[in-house]
Structures are given as structure tokens and as C-alpha cells.
Amino acid sequence: MLQKIALELKNHSPFTAFGALTGIVIMILFQRLPEESAFRIFYLLHPFHVFLSALVTAAMYERHECARLSGKCLRGECNLWKLVLIGYAGSVGIATISDSVIPYLGEILLDMPNRGMHIGFIEKWWLVNPLAVAGIAFAYFKPVTKFPHAAHVLLSTWASLFHVLMAAGGALGGWSYLVVFIFLFLAVWVPCCVSDIVFPLLFVKKTSGMG
Numbered sequence: 036m037l038q039k040i041a042l043e044l045k046n047h048s049p050f051t052a053f054g055a056l057t058g059i060v061i062m063i064l065f066q067r068l069p070e071e072s073a074f075r076i077f078y079l080l081h082p083f084h085v086f087l088s089a090l091v092t093a094a095m096y097e098r099h100e101c102a103r104l105s106g107k108c109l110r111g112e113c114n115l116w117k118l119v120l121i122g123y124a125g126s127v128g129i130a131t132i133s134d135s136v137i138p139y140l141g142e143i144l145l146d147m148p149n150r151g152m153h154i155g156f157i158e159k160w161w162l163v164n165p166l167a168v169a170g171i172a173f174a175y176f177k178p179v180t181k182f183p184h185a186a187h188v189l190l191s192t193w194a195s196l197f198h199v200l201m202a203a204g205g206a207l208g209g210w211s212y213l214v215v216f217i218f219l220f221l222a223v224w225v226p227c228c229v230s231d232i233v234f235p236l237l238f239v240k241k242t243s244g245m246g
Contacts, residue, residue: 043228050185051227054192055219059212062196066206070149073200077134080194081155082166085130087187088230089170093122094178096235115175117238122171125234127156127163133191133226138198141218145211147202188227195222 065073097118135152142150155163199215207215 043232044224047188047228048224051188051192051220051224054189054223055216057189058192058196058219059216061193062200062207062212062215065200066203068200070201070204073197074153077153077194077197077201078155078159078162080190080197081130081134082159082163084134084187084190084194085126085155085163086166086170087190088130088227089122089126089167090174090179091187091231092125092235093118093171093174095231096121096238097174097178099236099239118175119168119171121235121238122174123167125230126170127167129226129230129234130191130194131155133222133230134194134198137218137222137226138195139202141214142199142202144218145207145214147199148204150202153198153201187231188223191223191227192219195219 068076131154135154139150139152156167196215196219199218
């Protein structure tokens with residue numbers, strides 16, 4: 036499992052770095068964005084990040100754990116409640132770390148004036164939690180993983196970025212962009228790989244034929 040984690044992190048690092056670079060470009064373009072506007076954009080990106088994360092996490096578990104017929108999972112072979120719990124914990128829990136907790140640590144390091152941790156599934160519970168359930172439901176009926184994972188990485192990067200923009204209170208110094216890049220990279224690289232790939236596979240039975 037440790038070797039698989041290391042391989043997945045290595046394979047995902049170039050695309051994650053690209054995503055972090057797009058975040059820095061967006062940050063430069065929107066460096067004077069009002070805090071309220073950044074807040075609204077964060078709560079557009081973060082819930083959709085949770086949706087895609089729930090979809091991929093649940094789909095990854097289902098594709099490996101469920102029985103297959105002609106390359107497709109047989110719906111109903113998986114324990115539905117287990118699928119829901121894995122999809123919810125792997126999306127809401129890890130997306131919160133990625134979009135809120137890690138960016139907040141960067142905000143503390145840079146001593147940003149408006150820093151604060153925005154926990155979506157509590158602060159906007161009526162929005163974030165239903166989208167997590169919707170992602171799990173979508174995975175139950177159509178367990179796809181490839182495109183949603185790529186979109187998940189970009190959404191996570193941009194959600195983390197707008198969490199930082201809420202706290203920044205204006206333009207940053209030159210070296211601060213390097214710090215933000217590092218935190219954007221870390222906020223996506225480890226949590227997203229863990230959420231989409233490693234976490235669901237921890238619950239797959241060895242007898243399910245997983246390679």
C-alpha cells in the first residue's frame with residue numbers, strides 16, 4: 036500500500052503543480068477581490084469539489100469491491116451504507132482538510148489579516164452535505180473515475196486559492212506567492228490522492244480480485 040501511495044503521488048505531482056500554477060495566475064488577476072466576493076466563489080467551488088470527490092471516492096470503492104459483468108459493476112452487490120460512509124468521509128472530511136485546513140495554515144504563516152477557517156459541511160451544511168450525497172448516488176449508478184478526478188484536482192486548487200484570497204486582504208509580496216504555491220500544491224497533492232485513490236481502497240476486500 037505504501038508503494039502504491041508513493042506511485043500515485045509521483046504520477047499526480049505534475050498535474051497538481053500545473054493546477055497550483057493556474058491558482059497563482061488567478062490570484063494575481065484577482066488579488067484585490069473583496070473578501071465577500073472571495074467567500075461567495077469559495078462556496079461555489081468547494082461544494083462542487085465535494086461532489087466530485089464523493090463521486091470518485093465512492094466509484095473507486097465500488098469498481099473494486101463490487102462484482103463485475105462485462106466490465107461493469109453489478110449494482111446492489113456492494114453494501115450501500117458502507118458505500119455512503121466511505122464516500123462521505125472520503126469527500127467531506129478530506130475536502131475540508133484540502134480546501135480549508137491546509138490553506139488556513141498558510142494564512143497563519145503569512146499573517147494574513149482576514150484569516151479564518153471555513154468548514155463547509157458545518158458553515159454551509161445545507162449546501163455541502165447534499166452535494167456529497169449526490170456524488171455518492173451518481174457513483175452508485177455510474178462509477179466513473181478518470182475525468183472527475185482531474186476536475187476534482189483543479190476545483191480543489193481553486194477552492195483552496197479563494198480560501199486564501201478571503202484572508203489576504205489585498206495584494207501580496209513577491210515571496211508570498213511562492214508560499215501560497217507550496218500550500219496550494221500540498222493542499223491538493225496529498226489529500227486528493229488519498230481521497231480518490233488510497234482511502235477507498237483501504238476498505239476493499241482482498242478477495243474481490245483487486246490487482
